[in-house]
Amino acid sequence: MSKKQFKAESKRLLEMMINSIYTHREVFLRELISNASDAIDKIYYKALTDDTLSFDKDSYFIKVIPDKENRTLKIIDTGIGMTKEELETNLGTIAKSGSLAFKKETELKDGYDIIGQFGVGFYAAFMVADVVTVISKAVGSDEAYKWESTGAEGYTIETVEKDSVGTEIILKVKENTEDENYDEFLEEYRLKSIIKKYSDFIRYPIKMDVKGKRPVEGSDNEFEDYVEEQVINSMVPIWKKNKSELSDDDYSNFYAEKRYGFDKPIKHIHVSVDGTIRYNAILYIPEKTPFDFYSKEFEKGLELYSNGVLIMEKCSDLLPDHFSFVKGMVDSEDLSLNISREMLQHDRQLKLISKNINKKIKSELQSLLKNEREKYEEFYKSFGRQLKYGVYSEFGANKEVLQDLIMFYSSKEKKLVTLDEYVSRMPEDQKYIYYASGESIERIDKLPQAEFVSEKGYEILYFTEDIDEFAIKMLMTYKEKEFKSISSGDLGIEGEENKSDSESEEKEYKEIFDYMKNILEGKVKDVRVSKRLKSHPVCLATEGDISIEMEKILAAMPDNQNIKADKVLEINKNHEVFQSLKEAFENDKEKLDLYTKLLYNQALLIEGLPIQDPVEFTNDICKIMV
Numbered sequence: 001m002s003k004k005q006f007k008a009e010s011k012r013l014l015e016m017m018i019n020s021i022y023t024h025r026e027v028f029l030r031e032l033i034s035n036a037s038d039a040i041d042k043i044y045y046k047a048l049t050d051d052t053l054s055f056d057k058d059s060y061f062i063k064v065i066p067d068k069e070n071r072t073l074k075i076i077d078t079g080i081g082m083t084k085e086e087l088e089t090n091l092g093t094i095a096k097s098g099s100l101a102f103k104k105e106t107e108l109k110d111g112y113d114i115i116g117q118f119g120v121g122f123y124a125a126f127m128v129a130d131v132v133t134v135i136s137k138a139v140g141s142d143e144a145y146k147w148e149s150t151g152a153e154g155y156t157i158e159t160v161e162k163d164s165v166g167t168e169i170i171l172k173v174k175e176n177t178e179d180e181n182y183d184e185f186l187e188e189y190r191l192k193s194i195i196k197k198y199s200d201f202i203r204y205p206i207k208m209d210v211k212g213k214r215p216v217e218g219s220d221n222e223f224e225d226y227v228e229e230q231v232i233n234s235m236v237p238i239w240k241k242n243k244s245e246l247s248d249d250d251y252s253n254f255y256a257e258k259r260y261g262f263d264k265p266i267k268h269i270h271v272s273v274d275g276t277i278r279y280n281a282i283l284y285i286p287e288k289t290p291f292d293f294y295s296k297e298f299e300k301g302l303e304l305y306s307n308g309v310l311i312m313e314k315c316s317d318l319l320p321d322h323f324s325f326v327k328g329m330v331d332s333e334d335l336s337l338n339i340s341r342e343m344l345q346h347d348r349q350l351k352l353i354s355k356n357i358n359k360k361i362k363s364e365l366q367s368l369l370k371n372e373r374e375k376y377e378e379f380y381k382s383f384g385r386q387l388k389y390g391v392y393s394e395f396g397a398n399k400e401v402l403q404d405l406i407m408f409y410s411s412k413e414k415k416l417v418t419l420d421e422y423v424s425r426m427p428e429d430q431k432y433i434y435y436a437s438g439e440s441i442e443r444i445d446k447l448p449q450a451e452f453v454s455e456k457g458y459e460i461l462y463f464t465e466d467i468d469e470f471a472i473k474m475l476m477t478y479k480e481k482e483f484k485s486i487s488s489g490d491l492g493i494e495g496e497e498n499k500s501d502s503e504s505e506e507k508e509y510k511e512i513f514d515y516m517k518n519i520l521e522g523k524v525k526d527v528r529v530s531k532r533l534k535s536h537p538v539c540l541a542t543e544g545d546i547s548i549e550m551e552k553i554l555a556a557m558p559d560n561q562n563i564k565a566d567k568v569l570e571i572n573k574n575h576e577v578f579q580s581l582k583e584a585f586e587n588d589k590e591k592l593d594l595y596t597k598l599l600y601n602q603a604l605l606i607e608g609l610p611i612q613d614p615v616e617f618t619n620d621i622c623k624i625m626v
């Protein structure tokens, strides 16, 4: 059976290519500049093995020239140029990449920077131009040729005069339409920003004639226009430099230049990996929380470069959510790009890079915590909440990674402490890691429930953020120590009272408490003698998984499902108030009703919970005054 060849309708193919590969039209410039850079690279590589050629870096450049009047945009390079045959094969055949062939021929392996590989980038020019003209003179050739095309209709080639070796691409920029503005590609500022965005680290200078205004010499108020040739790109990617050559200032300048943030980063991390996958990365831990950080608008991600050319501004796959505050970039020559260079063909390489840099971020944060505590605390004030979210999210999948990076304010030290610090100084008889939840440090400080635990000499961690208790519930234990709220029914502290004593007392007062429980029907699960209160008369404790703070958070959520904590009203039997309760129980039940309601409402207030009927509450207070 004879094998038939596929045929392609090249006109249609070209149309499809031009109109459907790229999301952003502006990338046409990136593609043409990358081709120009490849052309210069080729001379460089050729000169390595060809004695008749020399490579003097200073004479190689790329120049971009807009001409508004004639609606043309020129991209000139002093690269290797193309012969007539090369113009035909490279620009006349879709998906033919002379650059890929060059890479293979020259057997370039390590350290090559040639960008082209698919043989399609050039046609991006037709997204913005009606006519594309290429004038090229190849190295070692006396002849120059002009290739011209209006796109799908085909192309012409003719001989022309050109003095120097290299290529000149002339785009006849499309007229504006009702929906599309093409004029922008003739504007100096716009072209400069596209070059900066995508081609900042092309290794050869990209020049433009830039217009400016300056004071006329000898005059105070007169200004004149002038034109100056400027190099637009930074050229040297700092991530390719040796770490020892770079100062802290170099890194912070790069941070500012790239507008990663307006603050000064707390730390930079420079990674160069030359393993199964080669990549360089510069990462920053910012100092201040970006204004939109905790909002839906915030987009995490690192800049992703392939051979110094920007592929993605925010590659979110490189960062897990708990490190979403990290800024910076990754550059790799081993990425398998898709044809538009907007996406990756496989995410295997990306996964590997992401895994490595995440390990690195963790270890750098740990060393910051260990060696530069003040800086770490500053960082933690800005982004600690995100780390705690990280503990909680994905069903705790990252809790092992993060548990040593989180901190809480401590009752003893009156400053932030790590869980490790807490556990390492726990007295021998202390079984649990105690915490208290509340709106602020000041409020928690005054919680009656804390009295007993504090007196016992145990440290209490203050949970002031919504996420704290949720994170800790996910963590469950730290170094085999369970977490316990100071409001939980059973504090797990022995020796505070003789158990049988307390049981007998509870029995004795059972009648009063049962009566009170009845009054508070539906509001509390129980009324009990408190084991934790010392000087205060009353407090609320909870049973089960939902704490009072959690109840508050859940109530504030849009889909409030009215989830309530199981509350227990605890009464301090050593307080004078208890005597009054006893007397009222014996002599005046109406009074006991009033006292019970008052005590319950007080306990709610202490917890920062709303009182159902504030008017009734104030009236009740008045009743005991008269």
Ligand SMILES: Nc1ncnc2c1ncn2[C@@H]1O[C@H](COP(=O)(O)OP(=O)(O)OP(=O)(O)O)[C@@H](O)[C@H]1O
Residues within 6 Å of the ligand: 031, 035, 036, 039, 077, 079, 080, 081, 082, 090, 091, 096, 097, 098, 099, 100, 115, 116, 117, 118, 119, 120, 121, 122, 123, 167
């Ligand atoms: N300025 C130039 N100087 C010399 N050769 C060029 C120039 N521009 C394009 N070429 C040649 O034309 C070929 C096709 O270019 P095109 O941009 O379509 O694809 P590519 O750069 O090879 O691959 P990619 O689609 O990945 O960018 C290049 O491989 C190169 O051989």
